[in-house]
Amino acid sequence: MIEEHKILAFHERELETILSKLKLLEKIQKGEIKCIICGKTITKENFGALLKKGDNILIICDDPSCIEKARSE
Amino acid sequence: MSPADIFQVLQLIFSGTGLFAFAFFLVWVFYPEKVEKWVILFSKLVAYFSEKHERRYISKHIEYNVNSLREKLCKESSGILPYKIEVEWINSNDIESYLQGDNVLIVKMKNHRNQSKNLAIAVKEYVPNALIPTARMYVEPSLMKAIDYVVSKEFLKRDTSAFTYFSEVVKVEQKVKEFVEKVDKINEQGYLTRVLLSEYKKLGLLYPREPTQETYNETLDLESKVHALVTKKPEEKVSPKICGRFIKAALVPVAKEETVEKGGIEPHLTFIKNAINEGIKTFYVVAAGKTNILLAKTVVNRIERETNLKRVYEEEYTGIFRENKTKMYLGVLEGTT
Numbered sequence: 001m002i003e004e005h006k007i008l009a010f011h012e013r014e015l016e017t018i019l020s021k022l023k024l025l026e027k028i029q030k031g032e033i034k035c036i037i038c039g040k041t042i043t044k045e046n047f048g049a050l051l052k053k054g055d056n057i058l059i060i061c062d063d064p065s066c067i068e069k070a071r072s073e
Numbered sequence: 074m075s076p077a078d079i080f081q082v083l084q085l086i087f088s089g090t091g092l093f094a095f096a097f098f099l100v101w102v103f104y105p106e107k108v109e110k111w112v113i114l115f116s117k118l119v120a121y122f123s124e125k126h127e128r129r130y131i132s133k134h135i136e137y138n139v140n141s142l143r144e145k146l147c148k149e150s151s152g153i154l155p156y157k158i159e160v161e162w163i164n165s166n167d168i169e170s171y172l173q174g175d176n177v178l179i180v181k182m183k184n185h186r187n188q189s190k191n192l193a194i195a196v197k198e199y200v201p202n203a204l205i206p207t208a209r210m211y212v213e214p215s216l217m218k219a220i221d222y223v224v225s226k227e228f229l230k231r232d233t234s235a236f237t238y239f240s241e242v243v244k245v246e247q248k249v250k251e252f253v254e255k256v257d258k259i260n261e262q263g264y265l266t267r268v269l270l271s272e273y274k275k276l277g278l279l280y281p282r283e284p285t286q287e288t289y290n291e292t293l294d295l296e297s298k299v300h301a302l303v304t305k306k307p308e309e310k311v312s313p314k315i316c317g318r319f320i321k322a323a324l325v326p327v328a329k330e331e332t333v334e335k336g337g338i339e340p341h342l343t344f345i346k347n348a349i350n351e352g353i354k355t356f357y358v359v360a361a362g363k364t365n366i367l368l369a370k371t372v373v374n375r376i377e378r379e380t381n382l383k384r385v386y387e388e389e390y391t392g393i394f395r396e397n398k399t400k401m402y403l404g405v406l407e408g409t410t
Contacts (some may be wrong), residue, residue: 005156008179010219017165049180
């Protein structure tokens, strides 16, 4: 049996609902959240991924390099 | 089952719908990949009308593209990508429970019209987690990043838009870039998976030891020697042999000009026999072009007869040799003790 590497994903259609649940929607609308890797301001359009590290939820932009680095750092 | 029951089943099979279902079943059994493609195509068509099918299309398209190439790469070097990819959809209602764990990454998938971007992101997430997972920490970090980059490009080559997006968006540091150019050259001749990754994956045996400069140096040494081989001029002699503490391998290029010059394949046999005494464990006998392939196969046969080495892998494939598509050969010999 071959093991799997799971990619957890949500559809962009659900972004607003998810951000509201995590109380991040307003902050993103105000431009207060930056990508933890490249520092770019996160918008609903360039939102790439959520990363749970310790007690924090970190946000990463949609640059594939940032997503890769976020996982490895 | 009585004869009457069997007759009824056969009647059902050969009736209109039954025949269609039976034909579909046969295709599914004998050509599962074709059926998978049809399912993806069907999901793509209905993705415009149904959210469920849109998700299905996004995940199946990624899984099909990645897993089919993964299978091919694992044939070239078994176990280099031990994990398949699977996309697991999370609903907004479940997001908080998923975020209970540590180091959990959840990516946003774009609308299916941007599927090339979804594929690029999935590949960028998959390759650094799935390629020689236990051995990668022992490969010099910049070299490993370059290998990830080249393998990721390989996954995206079949989707031009994904490939273009990836090439434009993914930034590579200068040091990694230099390695990418070299690894690209090695990959053109088919030696990235068949030689480099085949050797690097063995370093997984060192796990969970901490990596040292020594392992890094040996991985760099192998890369540099394989690169020297693939870029050598016809008359140039290279000796791609590495007898380190962790990597003990040699490449044996069999070329007509060399063998004719020196009167046959004897120099290759002598080289291998001497290298066995030096402690080399794995030999990659390589050749390009029909005549050289015949000579290389003779070398492999003779070595198998005259030493304790056994042929563990053999393949003829097409690679880029001196800027031209050429028939290539690789035979791998390993010690039995």
